Structure formats: C-alpha cells, structure tokens
Amino acid sequence: MAGSLLDGRTALITGAASGIGAATALVLARHGAKVVIADINEEGGRRTVAAVEKAGGEADFVWADVRQADAVRDMVAFTVRRFGRLDCAVNNAGVDTAGDGRFHEVSEESWDASFEVNLKGVWWCMKYELAQMLEQGSGAIVNVASVAGLVGIEAPLVSPYIAAKHGVVGLTKAAALEYATSGIRVNAVCPGAVRTEMVDGLIAQGIMTLEQTAAYHPLGRYANPSEIGEAIAWLCSDAASFVTGLPMAVDGAMTAR
Template structure:
C-alpha cells in the first residue's frame, strides 16, 4: 500500500470487526500501519483482516472481551509479539444498550452492561496499552467517545451511554495530563451519528429515524465510518504531535450550536 501518515507504525484497534472499527482498520492500513484487529466477534474480525490484506495491507486478528482484564492484557501482548511494538491504540469497542426506558426506568443490568464495555473496557485497554507504551517511551491512544460524551442527547433510553461516554472523555483528559511528559499522547474522537449497525439497531427499535439522524447535523447528513477513521488516523499520527487531551468532535457541526 502507498502509506503516508502511519508509515512503519503498529495500530491496535478494538471493536474492529464492524462499523467504525473496521473502517478505521482499513484507513490506518492505507496510511501505512500494520494493524491488529481486535474484537469479541471472531468472524467479523477475520473479515476485516481479509479486507485489509486484500487491499495490500498487513493485519492479524486477536480475540478480546474488553470487560476481561486478562483478555485485554493478552491482546496487547499478542500485538507486541506479532509486530514488535505498539504505536497507536484505538479503543473503539462499544455497545449502545438502548431499550430500557427513561432515566428513572433504567435497570441496573442495563447500566452495568453499558459501563462494562463503554467505560471500564476503555479503562482496561488504556491501562495495559499505557504500560507497554511507557516501556518503549512513546505511543498514541485514541478513544472513541461520542458527541454524547460532550453534551446531553434529547432521547430516551440513552442515559447510561451518555454517562459512559462522558467518562471516556474524562479518562482521556486525565491520562493526557499524566503522561504528557512520557512521549504518550491521549485523545478522543466524538462522532455524531454514523451509519453503522448500532445506528441501524436504534432505527429498527423505533428510537430514531434516518431523517431524524441526518437532521441532528447542520451539515445535513450522517457520517460514513471511514470519515471517523480518517480523524482517528490523523490523531494517531506524528502530524498531530502537539495534540493531546483533546475530545475532537467529528459531528458535522452538531455540537457547534
């Protein structure tokens, strides 16, 4: 592949079996990175690896459940064992956990399901990624948050998701400050609505429509997954060498109102 932003770098991407994660794997590979595809969905993850290789890139798959500390540790270890280092970590794995009700109706099960993947899962990943990056003296972490991590969303069913994504933004800022002098940058992307299976599921549940989704954004449409992937690739690259602690809205001006 031609390469550019990420020549010679190794990128680990969680939730890369579909949606934003899969698109980011392809984008990072196109920009020159070797990619470790991580997902709980083995079939989806291996499909992404096949797509990267078909496009001329280098990729491998590792199974992970980001809720499990040992699985996350093994994921990072497998990445280093396979490719020799870890330059870019993209913590993208997430769930929507919608469908429980309004704030006062949310069950403990729904709350824990959202926090377990969307927040604690990111924390586990950062913990082990940072450990490795400290050993090598460099690295970049990009957490995939959401506009729901920057503002409230006027919709039922989503309060656990909003709380978790605000937490991801908080973890990003805290880690950026702690490791600013260690050669490690930590940022987040905060997408608006992206046409992925997660959004399609919300539509099928009657929580939103395609028209409503597009109308959230002054730009007049929802994003494609690769558009988010390009922002992640830039934040991961040396081109963003002075950028850390930033929750970057990639939202068609949704949060500019």
C-alpha cells in the first residue's frame, strides 16, 4: 500500500466491521499502519481484514464488546501481542438507540443502552489504551463523536445519543489535558451525516430522509465514510503533532451556521 503518513504504526479500531470503522481501517492501512479490527460482529470484522489484506495492507481481527471491561483489556493486550505496540487508537464503536419518542418519552432502557456503548464504552477503551500508551511514552487516540456532540440536533428520538456524544467530547478534552505532557494526544472527530448502515437504518425507520439530511450540510451532500477516515488518519499522524483536545467537526460546514 502507499504508506508514508503512518508507516510503522499500529492502529486499533473499534466498531470496524462496517461503516466509518471499516473505511478508517482501509484508510489507515493505505497510509502504512498495521491495523487491528475490533468488533462484536466477527463475520463483518473478518471481511474488513480481508479487504485490508486485498489492498496490500496488514490486519488482524479481535472480538471485543466495548461494554465489557475484560474484553476491552484483552483487545488492547491482543493488539500489543500481535504487532508489538499501540500507536493509534480509534474509538469508533457506537449504537443508534432511536425509537422511544420525544425527550419526555425516552425509556431508561434506551438511555442506558446509548450510554453503555456510546460513552462508557469509549471510557473503557481509553482507560486501557492510555495505560498502554503511558508504558510506551507515546500514542494518539481519536474518539469518534458526532456533530451531535457539539450542538443539538433538530430531530426527535435522539436525545440519549446527543447527550452521550457530548460526553465523548468531554472525555476527549479531559484526557487531552491530563496526558498532554505524557507524549499522548487525544482528539475527537465529529462527523455530520455519513452514509453508513446506521444512517440507512434511521432512514428506514422514517426518522430522516436522504434529502432532508443532506440539506443540513451547506455542501449539500452526505459524507463518504472514507472522508472521516482521512481526518482520523491525519489526527493520528505526526502532521497533527501540536493538535490535542480538539473536537474536529467533519461536517460539510453544518456547525458553521
């Protein structure tokens, strides 16, 4: 593969069986990284591995449920055993928990389901990733938040998701400050609408339409998952060596209004 930006680096990507995670794995591998694909969907995860290898990259799969501390600890340990270190961690695993109704109708089950993966899952990942990076004395973490972590979204059914993604931005800033002198950078990407399986599911539920959601973005379209992957690759690289604590909007100017 082309290499250069991330040559010699090892990257761990959660939720990489599909969508932004799978696209990011291909992008990071193209930039020279060895990638570990982590997901609860083994079939999808191994498809991503095969796609990376077909493109000339090096990858492996590890099953991991980010809701389980032991699984996350083992995921990080697997990465270090397989490739020797952990240079880049992309905490992408997330769920869409829409369905209960408006804010006052949201169930405790829906709220907990969103926070368990979208926020606590990121916290578990960062906890073990940071410990490994401290041992190495270096590393870069990129959390996948959302524009919903920067602003409110005028759509029903998504208040738990918005709250959790704001929490991811908060975790990112807190960790960036705490580890700034430890050789570890922590940033977040905040995508607008990206054409993934999750967005297709929201469309199928009637929560949004392609046309309505594209119109949120002054660029007038959805993002391609690989466009988010390129932003992540840059944040992982030495080209972003003075960038930490940043919630980077990759949103076609949606939040510039």
